[in-house]
Amino acid sequence: MTTPDGTPPEAHRRSSRASSAELRAIVKSRAQVEKFLRLGLAEALGISPDAVDPTRTFTTFGLDSIKAFALTGDLAEWLDRDLPATLFWDHPNIEALTGYVADVLGLAE
Amino acid sequence: MGQPLPAPDATDPRRAPDWVRLLEARATAHGARLAYRFLSSRGEVVDTLSFEALAARARAIASVLTAGGAAPGAPVLVVLPSGLDFIAAFFGCLYAGLIAVPVPPPRPHRPDHRMRKVAEDSGARVALTEARLVEQVQAVLPPGADVWTVDALPDAPEAAPRTPGPGAVAFLQYTSGSTSDPKGVAVTHGQLLANQAMLAEAFATGDPTSDGLTSKFRVVGWLPLHHDMGLIGNVLHPLYQGGECTLMAPETFLMRPLRWLEAIDRYRATTSGAPNFAYELCVERIPEAKRAGLDLSSWKVAFNGAEPVRAATLARFAAAFEPHGLPPRAMTPCYGLAEATLLVCAAEAVEVDPAGRVCCGRPPAGATVVVVDPETRRPRPDGEEGELWVHGPAVASGYHRAPDASAHTFGARLSDPDDARVFLRTGDLGYLDRGRVFVTGRLKDLMILGGQNYYPQDVEALTTQAHPGLTSGGAAAFAVDDPAGERAVVVAELHRRNTEDAAAARDAVISAVLEGLGLSLSEVVLIRQGTLPRTTSGKVRRSACREALLRGDLARLDGMTS
Incomplete structure (x- = not known):
């Protein structure tokens, strides 16, 4: 999997000591958050990123709690901020979840 | 097994006849010494309890339960998230001579069939929970039931702790119960104590070279507290030994597995364990770069149980973490089940x-x-x-x-x-x-995934109700073995007039089983009506179905053969 700016996720993980401002500079837009989620979900489920419909409820993909928590942890690490463990239940599709993250971070369209 | 333990003398709290007198003896012996700490998702200490503070909280909760009129031996639903309040509530029940019935708290935005079933099956008319869950808990109990909040405990006249004795039931363990037909294993104080002695021997944790109170025994755990391994292994065993216990929520581990190993390192845990899948997750999700700072040299017993132990996992975990101090003999495969309280046996070496x-x-x-x-x-x-x-x-x-x-x-x-x-x-x-x-x-068709037990009949019932093209009795659920663990598969017959709906039916089944049981199916195989292997009396033959699937002998509607 690669992240929206084309680097492997490990590069972001290693940079978790960077300041939040630097990391948020990496997260440029909600489109990139959406792409992160799309790629993460596709990887977790072993399906093509193109097959991920952003309005489809996570549970209909077969996303179980272990995978949902893992994605929440990856997203929190990438964004360098705490996210509630219930994130994927509170915002049950990519569109809703992207909207929530964009609101919290004050991201541009 | 480890070296034989010296016989405890009469003043050893481990010889107490029940858990009330055991905790009282520990409180007297260790007073303000730390017994439990709880970590946030960031790994910060957010709550602590000393031995005497736990005993005081148990007495206060028991006083409220007693003043509420609960008769000795009555079941009490304990509905709390992972945290030290759970431990206080559990002991509050025991101090009042009542039976604790731990239930996982309901997930937000979802109906909770499990809590309702356990409430009904146990016959509980009293519950201990926290303020934000009161309404949901009240909804599953009979009218007029007492629901107490441990985070906002009412005043009650102080009641002397009861002394239940070894034969009294201490708690009901519902982990292995089916959702449609739950069964609570009734565990007495004496059985719980006997299993602690077995754990001490199997893990050789009663360190005779220490101060005799085994305060060098340190546990780190994240398993759910309503799970037998989480409660008996992580919470009760350190108390039995007079050691120290550091806990975190299961979500903390699942979001970031590194938190578990970091806590083992920081608090110098001697004993910590989990089902096999957790060791797999650590290898998969903690990259080499993140392992670098870890010192796991204190970790003498890394127990692995509650689901089948995989040789490949043990090897991968050891290879990944022995360079970071994991002792070569730490990996400890175990076998146990709730019906035997917890542990049956544990290996000395892999x-x-x-x-x-x-x-x-x-x-x-x-x-x-x-x-x-x-x-x-x-x-x-x-x-x-x-x-x-x-x-x-x-x-x-x-x-x-x-x-x-x-x-x-x-x-x-x-x-x-x-x-x-x-x-x-x-x-x-x-x-x-x-x-x-x-x-x-x-022997039975039980499926075990992620340390949780699932009954095929529950999966099959949810499957056949998920879509109009599926019919009752037309599905078989089973686990298929993979090197890293088991995966769950359902085979279901789709009615001929619905063959166009195959994709929709498959999605509906995946959703229904996930929503209903929290189980993620790795595969839903739809087959032609009337082709599911059955006995002459029409009963579905699950193992024959699994074999047919593995051989590629099913009449699949998607045309695939394996």
């Missing part, structure tokens, strides 16, 4: 048979495992597979309010009429090799 099965060691003193032909009830010789039967002081009394199921499961006798011993039928298959247990499979 040993794998030619078929790849992992040795789970010998049962500690007092417990016996025999391998039996379940039909003739005759013991089988060494090396021959049969059903594992367990006898000993830690085998539970039976299922709560289910005499027929209890008699069948807990009342097994060998064919030899002179053998008076009563055995627990585990439903697990295995063989003995010079007294050491190798688990090979399961």
Whole structure:
């Protein structure tokens, strides 16, 4: 999997000591958050990123709690901020979840 | 097993007849010494309890329960998230002479069938919870039930702790219950204490070289507290030993597995464990760069149980973390089940048979495992597979309010009429090799994934209700073995007029099973109506179905053959 700016996720993980401002500079837009989620979900489920419909409820993909928590942890690490463990239940599709993250971070369209 | 333990003297709290007197003795002996700490998702300490503070909180909660009029021996639903309040509530029940019934708190935005079923089956009319859950808990209890909040406890006149004694039931363990037919294992104070002695021997944690109070015994855990391994292994065992326990929520581990290993490092844990899948997750999700700072050299016992132990996982985990201090003999495969309180046996060292099965060691003193032909009830010789039967002081009394199921499961006798011993039928298959247990499979169709038990009939019922093209009795659910663990598969017959709906039906099944049970199916195989393997009386043959799937012999609607 690669992240929206084309680097492997490990590069972001290693940079978790960077300041939040630097990391948020990496997260440029909600489109990139959406792409992160799309790629993460596709990887977790072993399906093509193109097959991920952003309005489809996570549970209909077969996303179980272990995978949902893992994605929440990856997203929190990438964004360098705490996210509630219930994130994927509170915002049950990519569109809703992207909207929530964009609101919290004050991201541009 | 580890070296034999010195016999505890009369003042040793481990000789207490019940958990009320054990905690009182620990509180007297250790006072303000830290017993429990709880970590946030960031790994910061957010709550602590000393031995005397836990005893004081238990007394206060028991006083409220007693003032509320709960009769001794009544069940109390304990609905709390992972945290030290759970431990106080659990002991509050015991101090009031009541039976604790731990239930996982309901997920937000979802109906909670499990809590309702457990509430009904246990017959609880009293609950301990927290303020934000009161309405949901009240909704599953009969009208007029008492729901107390441990985070906002009312005043009550102080009641003296009751002394339940070894024969009283301490708690009901519902982890292995089916959702449609839950069964609560009734565990007495004495059985719980007997299993602690077995844990101490199996893990050699009673360190005779320490101050005699084994305060060098340190546990780190994240397993759910309503899970037998989380409660008995992580919470109760350190208290029994007079050690120290550091806990975090399961979500903390699942979001970031590194938090578990960081806590083991920081708090110098000697004992910490989880089901096999957790060790897999650590290898997969903690990259090399993140392992670098870890010092796992204190971790003497890394127990692995509650689901089948995989040789490949043990090898991968050891290879990944031995360079970071994990002692070479730390990996400790175990076998146990809720019906035996928790532990049956644990290995001294990793040993794998030619078929790849992992040795789970010998049962500690007092417990016996025999391998039996379940039909003739005759013991089988060494090396021959049969059903594992367990006898000993830690085998539970039976299922709560289910005499027929209890008699069948807990009342097994060998064919030899002179053998008076009563055995627990585990439903697990295995063989003995010079007294050491190798688990090979399961007699019943139980599916175990992620340390959780699932019953195929529950999965099948949700499947056939999920879409109008599926019909009751037309599905088979089973687990398929993979090197890293088991995966769950459902095979279902789709009505001929609905073959166009195959994709929709598949999605509906995946959703329904995930919503209803929290189980993620790895595959939904839809087949032509009337082609599911059945007995002559029309019963679905799950194992025949699994074999047909693996051979590619099913009439699949997607045209695939495997």
